[in-house]
Amino acid sequence: MRNIRRMRTFLTPSIGVTCAAAALSVPLAVPLSLALPASPASAAPARLPADRPLPGITQSIALAPIALAPLGGDRTAEPADPAAEEQGVTRRGVRSFSLVGVVWDDPETELRGRVQVRTRATGTARWSGWQDIETHNHEHAADPGTAERASGRVRGSTAPLWVGPSDGVEVRVRAEIEHRTGVPGVQALPTGLRLELVDPGDVADPPPGGSPVDASHLGPLTAEAAAASAVNADLAPLGAFEIPASPRDAEEEAAAARPAIVTRRGWGADEQLREREFLYTKRVDVAFVHHTASGNNYSCSQSASLIRSIYRYHVVSSGWRDIGYNFLVDKCGTIYEGRAGGVAKPVMGAHTLGFNANSMGVAMLGSFGTTQPPSSAVTGIAKITAWKLGLYGADANGTTYLTSGGGNLYPKGRKVRLNTISGHRDGFATECPGSSLYGKLGTVRSQAARYQGG
Structure with a gap:
């Protein structure tokens, strides 16, 4: 956590500021023997064609x-109309x-x-x-x-x-x-x-249990991949597949232990798809909880493939600069880094229209309108929100105000009181994060508050 305190001195202080410096401060290619942790002895990396190092x-x-x-479905509910x-x-x-x-x-x-x-x-x-x-x-x-x-x-x-x-x-x-x-x-x-x-491509996906993908066969880091990793340099080695968990620092009042986080390198992000610069806001005062509404017919071993698919859909198909969420959590509770820019930094996402400034978005992989979210996934959301909000002194069980950037619930400029852990529907008229997951937000808040020591 002391590393986090030092990191705060260079968090970008204004909305809309971009930063490409990281891309200039790392070599264009980093030997894998120096950049990446060794793969487990049992890992058998999939071999990809030389012309598809990051397929998709x-x-x-x-x-x-x-x-x-x-x-x-119900054929009587909507009769045909010529x-x-x-x-x-x-x-x-x-x-x-x-x-x-x-x-x-x-x-x-x-x-x-x-x-x-x-x-x-x-x-x-x-x-x-x-x-x-x-x-x-x-x-x-x-x-x-x-x-x-x-x-x-x-x-x-x-x-x-x-x-x-x-x-x-x-x-x-x-x-x-x-x-x-x-x-x-x-x-x-x-x-x-x-x-x-x-x-999503053929990058080797992890076994159930949350291990990151084995990307050791992908060769040297590209400039874009190195830049996306370098912004987490205080937390993990350059090119790491996972940011390790860290204990809670009792000296920080609202701080919580950092959970393990699979990096973008870990889930196999093709960094050449996204826009090169990183975009920051000022702070993280509210965490908005989402579901991806992508269905529940995936296994935890497919989570990395699902995230790569959502990333490609957001960027290539929908035209966004990067994946919209700051973090994603699968049904096994594994936490994944989302939009590039640094997991401890106030990265501007595209998750809650009107309230992307001074907030973060964390999405549970799946659809939770009627399906109950797994307790492991609820705990994963509690862990990542407790840690990230704590970095900015926010009480996971508290409330605060955000200013609307314009949406269908609140006009632009309206100051809106929100729980520091809110559902997407609290900022926009939507079904997201699904009624079943929304009903678990009280549990998320109480768990997150305990992780913060409250």
Whole structure:
């Protein structure tokens, strides 16, 4: 923790300040024998083709008008309407992928309708049933008026859905039928609808239990990877796969023990995808809890692949500068570094539209509307929020004020009182983090307060 106190002297003091200095202070290539800890003797690293050192592919397919068909699930809940607009992709074989989503041109346009997909497991003739993709418009994004939001690259997007290794797909998007005026009217679908199919690549994933991936076969660190690691230099060696846990420092009033954190190197981030500079805010006063709404059909051994897929979906498909969350926690409670810039620093995320300044976002991998979150994952969120809030003197069981940057609950400039550990829906009208996970936030706060010594 004393290292953390020294680190505070160079935390960036103003919103919107970027820093590329780290990229200049490290060598362009670092020998693995010097940069990385030795892999366990039992590890058997997967060997990748020389031309794909950090693989991953996104296939983008334009949606087209299709004939109406009964939607999956409850076929009586939404009768076919000949005037309803529907677009989709008919059943077809494609290159291998594991995560799907739908994007469109204008991020300010809502997709008011239902999105469904079915997939074929790789190497089989077996097709899944129809699965719903959460539309979750607007709520996960950079704040209005920021450079990230105004980059011209940002698109509207659904939540990503993890389907596992697949090589066939079919999707349909049906516009909502509006009845509020008493006269049915069909909502127009956004323009430029595209199906995004993400292959996370073949980096060797960890076994259950939270060990980071074995990336020792990837060769020397690139400049971008070295820069992303160098900002954690006070906490772990350059190129480390994991930042180790540390004990609580009793001299720090609100400090908690640092939990172990799998680094971006540890989950296999392709650092050439993101924008090179790091973006900081002033402080971390509030932790917003999210779920990724990507479904629960993943194993803990697939967590790194799922995170790589979400990262690629956020950057390549949605046009963000980096993954939106500051941290992610899987169902086994393993904690992962999210947006690059340093786990102890106030990195500006794109997780809670209107409240990304002076906050952090931590997302539980999965969907928790009706599914109860595992206790290990709840504990993981409590540990990372207790530690990170404690670095900035914030009481995990307290309240504070943030100023809205503009959203659908609070206008820009409104000072809003929030719990220091809040759910996404506390800052934006959304279902996130799901009713079941939201109902566990009291437990998160009480656990986090205990970790802080309260």
